[in-house]
Structures are given as structure tokens and as C-alpha cells.
Amino acid sequence: MEKIKLVEILTEARQVLRGRWGKAVSVSVCLLLILLAVACLRFVNPLLYTAAYLLIAVQVVAGAQYIYLDMTRDEPTGLGRLFPPLRLYLPILGIFLLTVIACFIGICLFIVPGFVLSLGLSMSLYILRDRPELGVFGSMNASWKMMNGHKTELFLLSLRLVGWFLLCIVTLGVGFIWFYPYALTAAACFYERIKGKGLGTE
Numbered sequence: 001m002e003k004i005k006l007v008e009i010l011t012e013a014r015q016v017l018r019g020r021w022g023k024a025v026s027v028s029v030c031l032l033l034i035l036l037a038v039a040c041l042r043f044v045n046p047l048l049y050t051a052a053y054l055l056i057a058v059q060v061v062a063g064a065q066y067i068y069l070d071m072t073r074d075e076p077t078g079l080g081r082l083f084p085p086l087r088l089y090l091p092i093l094g095i096f097l098l099t100v101i102a103c104f105i106g107i108c109l110f111i112v113p114g115f116v117l118s119l120g121l122s123m124s125l126y127i128l129r130d131r132p133e134l135g136v137f138g139s140m141n142a143s144w145k146m147m148n149g150h151k152t153e154l155f156l157l158s159l160r161l162v163g164w165f166l167l168c169i170v171t172l173g174v175g176f177i178w179f180y181p182y183a184l185t186a187a188a189c190f191y192e193r194i195k196g197k198g199l200g201t202e
Contacts, residue, residue: 004150004153004190006153006156006157009157009186009189010160010186012186012189013182013185013186013188013189016071016189017182017185021178021181024185025177025178027067027079027181028064028176028180028181030060030079030082031060031061032180034056034057034082035057038053038056038057055089058092058096059084059089059092060083062084062088063081063084064082064180065126065187067082068187069126069191071185072185072188072189088129091135091136091139094136095125098136099117102117103117103118116151119151119154120148123143123147123191123195124140124142124143126188126191127139127146146195147194150194157187157190161179165179
């Protein structure tokens with residue numbers, strides 16, 4: 001199994017964003033504004049907030065992941081793709097809910113630590129995008145196989161971004177406008193390195 005060099009992943013992410021920071025930042029600004037608007041609904045109506053979170057927030061987060069994946073592949077993309085195709089709405093929601101439930105049960109029963117499950121299922125949305133015919137369970141199963149032997153690497157990649165995350169907090173959140181494109185592009189680059197394993201293309 002080829003070991004992934006995290007420095008190369010981060011370097012590749014910066015190369016992908018070079019010359020594209022304007023588009024990348026515009027996506028993160030729109031994403032953050034939508035998430036902020038949804039969060040404000042919590043103080044208006046809890047039921048409305050829950051519905052908006054599941055039907056809007058979850059979807060645009062997935063859409064942002066897909067946009068940065070497009071950038072990684074040097075494919076045409078834009079703000080119009082922040083909302084995924086309608087055919088993916090229910091599968092995206094299903095993956096989100098099942099991942100949350102699986103991690104919660106894992107934590108409660110001490111079967112598998114929640115963060116391990118989270119890492120193992122972290123590629124599910126990317127797989128759904130590339131192989132929508134797999135559906136919810138197929139994408140999650142493929143993600144688990146794909147991440148076999150790579151969970152620690154993804155965890156260490158996340159740790160490398162912690163410093164930037166803390167710096168964003170110091171800037172009163174302004175830094176997140178640049179952090180999200182960098183982090184999500186790095187995640188997309190990571191997926192591109194390992195996708196053959198789970199999708200049976202190796």
C-alpha cells in the first residue's frame with residue numbers, strides 16, 4: 001500500500017488554488033452566509049431550523065466539496081453547483097444521517113470510536129458524486145474499504161490544519177473564508193490519491 005505524503009497533499013492543494021483563489025473564496029463566502037442564515041433560524045423556530053439544516057445546510061456543504069473536487073480535477077465549475085443536483089439530495093441526506101447515527105452508536109457502545117467511524121466514512125460523498133448508482137449504502141461501504149489503511153493519514157492531515165483553524169478563530173472568523181477552500185481542496189486531493197482502491201479501478 002502506497003503511503004501518502006501529507007506535505008504533497010497540502011502542496012497540491014495550494015497549486016490547485018493558485019490562480020483560482022477568487023472563485024474559491026467566493027464559494028466559501030456564499031457557503032458561510034448560507035450556513036449563518038440557517039443558524040439564525042434556530043432563534044426563530046427550532047423546527048424550521050432543523051428542516052433548513054437538513055435540506056439546505058447539509059446540501060451546500062456537500063456542494064462546496066464537489067466544487068473544490070472539480071477544481072482539483074481542473075474541470076469547469078462555479079457557484080451554480082453549490083446546490084447539488086436534485087437526484088443527489090436524498091442520497092446526500094441519507095449519508096449524513098447514517099454517518100451521524102453510526103458515530104453516535106459507536107461512541108455510546110464503545111464498539112468503534114466515533115472519530116474512527118467518521119474517518120472511515122469520510123469519502124462517502126465524493127464516491128456518491130462519482131458513482132451515484134452505488135447509492136447511500138454502496139457509497140459508505142466503498143468509503144470504508146477505500147479508507148482502510150488511510151484513516152491515520154487523514155487524521156494527521158486534519159491535525160496539520162488545526163493551526164490554521166485556530167488562526168481563523170483569532171481573526172474573529174474572517175480567516176475561514178480562506179481556510180475552507182484550502183481544507184476542502186486538500187480533502188479532495190486526498191480522495192483523488194486513494195479513490196482507485198475503493199472504486200475497484202486499481
